[in-house]
Amino acid sequence: MALETDTMTKDPILKVEHLSMRFGGLMAINDLSFEAYRGDITALIGPNGAGKTTVFNCITGFYKPTMGMITMRQKAGKEYLLERMSDFEVNRDAKVARTFQNIRLFSGLTVLENLLVAQHNKLMLASGYTILGLLGFPTYKAAVGESIERAKYWLDKANLTDRADDPAGDLPYGAQRRLEIARAMCTGPEFLCLDEPAAGLNPRESLALNELLRSIRKDTETSILLIEHDMAVVMEISDHVVVLEYGQKISDGNPDFVKHDPKVIAAYLGVEDDEVEEVIEQIAEIAPGDTH
Amino acid sequence: MANITNTTESAGSNLMVRALREAFYAGIVALGLFVLYVGLKTDQNILNELVLVQRWGLLATFVAIAMVGRFLAVAYVRPWFETRRAAKAAAPAAEREAGFVARNFGLLAVAALVVYPILMVALFGFQGSLKWVDNFGIQILIYVLLAWGLNIVVGLAGLLDLGYVAFYAVGAYSYALLSSYLGLSFWLLLPMAGILAALWGTILGFPVLRLKGDYLAIVTLAFGEIIRLVLINWTEVTKGTFGISGIAKASVFGIWSFDVSATNNFAKAFGLPMSSAYYKIFLFYLALALCMLAAFVTIRLRRMPIGRAWEALREDEIACRSLGINTVTTKLTAFATGAMFGGIAGSFFAVRQGFVSPESFVFLESAIILAIVVLGGMGSLVGIAVAATLMIGGTELLREMDFLKRIFGPDFTPELYRMLIFGLAMIIVMVWKPRGFVGSREPTAFLKERKSVSGSFTKEGHG
Incomplete structure (x- = not known):
């Protein structure tokens, strides 16, 4: 690969190896391998139907992959095989949080409550699985105070403090996107998966989102994997880009490398049938090692 | 239905005319509905023969209730609701301080x-x-x-x-x-x-x-x-x-x-x-x-x-x-x-x-x-x-409700109509308040002020 020297030194937080996912006759992901590095913002891009969200669902335990191995390595060195875990364990134990392409907030709960639900497991423990909390033990009260502090921190980061007591469903679209990210961060993840966080945002909101993602990486040392269609966002903030097409990886490297990869250009812009040969030749000229 | 009131002077009389007309229609519908259910009743006489009992008085009561009800609804209840709604819209959220009873x-x-x-x-x-x-x-x-x-x-x-x-x-x-x-x-x-x-x-x-x-x-x-x-x-x-x-x-x-x-x-x-x-x-x-x-x-x-x-x-x-x-x-x-x-x-x-x-x-x-x-x-x-x-x-x-017997006759047993009235009451409540009596939810935690969450945001669940 073109950037081997650069990436070899880095410490992979997530390793996807030979991942395949079959839906009946459709091979949504076909033998995909890539790595996301600790402290990086990794972008997963590709045309519609390339299998990006399927990869996400496999990583976060919502789908069981047909084949392959997904290894999450925590800061402390503990390793988890995500393909063997159920969806809630991926978050609770492996510390991988996610957001959704179509926003999934608890719209009838307030913004603050959304952030408290995200801290469920911690609070559950503090409340002695409800029993001590029901009896009014002070440990639970202290834990709630702590959780509210944490929620406040993320409300501030996501610029939602003014709307903390409003129902989540009442927020404008951009704020809902930010709240979903804040909620995912409240679970205390080491690895954050964002499914199209900039979809439907106006340029100003998009800018605010970039700011939020950068500060997440800087202040919490959380590594980020994001699916994105908005190339402005991808090129601006990501350190590492993986390009999918028809369930296979066609390019992998830093944004600059990917941007000029003819395979990526061909995948995105499309090529006429009679030009395929020509493009393959071009690719062979530019990156001889990449073709089979 | 079609007479749209243009001037305020004719509005009152127009409303009355409309209410009367709708009451008349409601009476016809009620008559059609109840003539076989209420007006006629099959019964056995002493010789064990099947006879048709005619209950025109009771039928007339039913029709009268439908007509009066419709008249009142069109002439008084509906305009009252409309003026109230208009008043509410005119003064949005102005001093909606809950009374002592509501608060406690x-x-x-x-x-x-x-x-x-x-x-x-x-x-x-x-x-x-x-x-x-x-x-x-x-x-x-x-x-x-x-x-x-x-x-x-x-x-x-x-x-x-x-x-x-x-x-x-x-x-x-x-x-x-x-x-x-x-x-x-x-x-x-x-x-x-x-x-x-x-x-x-x-x-x-x-x-x-x-x-x-x-x-x-x-x-x-x-x-x-x-x-x-x-x-x-x-x-x-x-x-x-x-x-x-x-x-x-x-x-x-x-x-x-x-x-x-x-x-x-x-x-x-x-x-x-x-x-x-x-x-x-x-x-x-x-x-x-x-x-x-x-x-x-x-x-x-x-x-x-x-x-x-x-x-x-x-x-x-x-x-x-x-x-x-x-x-x-x-x-x-x-x-x-x-x-x-x-x-x-x-x-x-x-x-x-x-x-x-x-x-x-x-x-x-x-x-x-x-x-x-x-x-x-x-x-x-x-x-x-x-x-x-x-x-x-x-x-x-x-x-x-023994007094109902005086209206509907001595063989009227209100208990038997319990489920009917029950159902009717449910329909009325659901039309009037689709989310139930208390449609909003109280948040369980708040930062600055406790605002109830309107029922339009909460979901019914599907699990």
Whole structure:
């Protein structure tokens, strides 16, 4: 690969190896391998139907992959095989949080409550699985105070403090996107998966989102994997880009490398049938090692 | 319909004309509807012949009610609503400060309930108060307890349970069987019935909870029926359809008994004349205490992580799982907690009746409890208590409507129309308040101010 020297030194937080996912006759992901590095913002891009969200669902335990191995390595060195875990364990134990392409907030709960639900497991423990909390033990009260502090921190980061007591469903679209990210961060993840966080945002909101993602990486040392269609966002903030097409990886490297990869250009812009040969030749000229 | 009023002068008279016309149409529709149902009746005469009884007077009453009702609705009720709506729109959110009664509704209601039996005794005497304390008071409180239990499952966790009466039955039979066979006391069996019902809730919930929405509803319905059929057919233990009678009465913490023959009889101990009213009044306060405990636990639970997880589950199950919440155990705890309330209500029901039979635990009971939860507003304790009072108290009140006989004739029995009126009332409430009496939800935590969440944001759940 073109950037081997650069990436070899880095410490992979997530390793996807030979991942395949079959839906009946459709091979949504076909033998995909890539790595996301600790402290990086990794972008997963590709045309519609390339299998990006399927990869996400496999990583976060919502789908069981047909084949392959997904290894999450925590800061402390503990390793988890995500393909063997159920969806809630991926978050609770492996510390991988996610957001959704179509926003999934608890719209009838307030913004603050959304952030408290995200801290469920911690609070559950503090409340002695409800029993001590029901009896009014002070440990639970202290834990709630702590959780509210944490929620406040993320409300501030996501610029939602003014709307903390409003129902989540009442927020404008951009704020809902930010709240979903804040909620995912409240679970205390080491690895954050964002499914199209900039979809439907106006340029100003998009800018605010970039700011939020950068500060997440800087202040919490959380590594980020994001699916994105908005190339402005991808090129601006990501350190590492993986390009999918028809369930296979066609390019992998830093944004600059990917941007000029003819395979990526061909995948995105499309090529006429009679030009395929020509493009393959071009690719062979530019990156001889990449073709089979 | 077509005459749109252009000038204000003609508006009034136009409205009257329209109201009269619509009343006329309503009369025709009512006539068409009721002529065969009400106007004619087949009957047997002395010779066992089928004869047609004509009841034109009664038919005329029905038609008249429809016409007058329509006239009033078009001429007065609708304009009144419109002016009120316009007034509301003109002054949006201007000083919507809730009154004293609205703010302290819960406390006032509890205070009223505490003095209720005393008031009834003062008004009707010990013997006369029986009906009001028992049929109205205790029965309504049992339904409040049941509905609050179901509220946890349906209103908070959003799991549609059509077989809730099963846990009511488990509680009632737990008390009936364990007290008759083992002679255990009420105070031991009350929590035990709750625990047993919770256990059954967990056992039934485990295979069921992977289902969602309609499928879950149907399977819970089936489980409700299974429990009832077991009670009917396991005759060696449950005595089948005969039911279990002579169930031991509760005592005042074992100090005073309400058995007439007992030496520590309550009335004897205080030198009062013998009456069953003391027992009923005692049961009333016991039911009230149980309801208060249930309300306290529910309010507390909503502020616990588990309560928030229930509500989050109702809003979006997939998002819950993405946040590391084990949705299976969360659903099970909701099921078990709801079942526990049902079981406690059941054992209380058994001790109040002194008799249980499978007939008390038919699907209609589940439907009524669910209707109370939905009418009250899912998740709202106050709304549900109001709905239970209206629905159960209302149907009981229909038994008292003797004056209706003077209108509809001596063979008119208002009790038979209970379900009809019940249904009509439900339709009216659902049109008037689609989210139930209390449609908004109170947030469980807040930073600056507690704002209720409008019902348009909360979801009904589909798990």
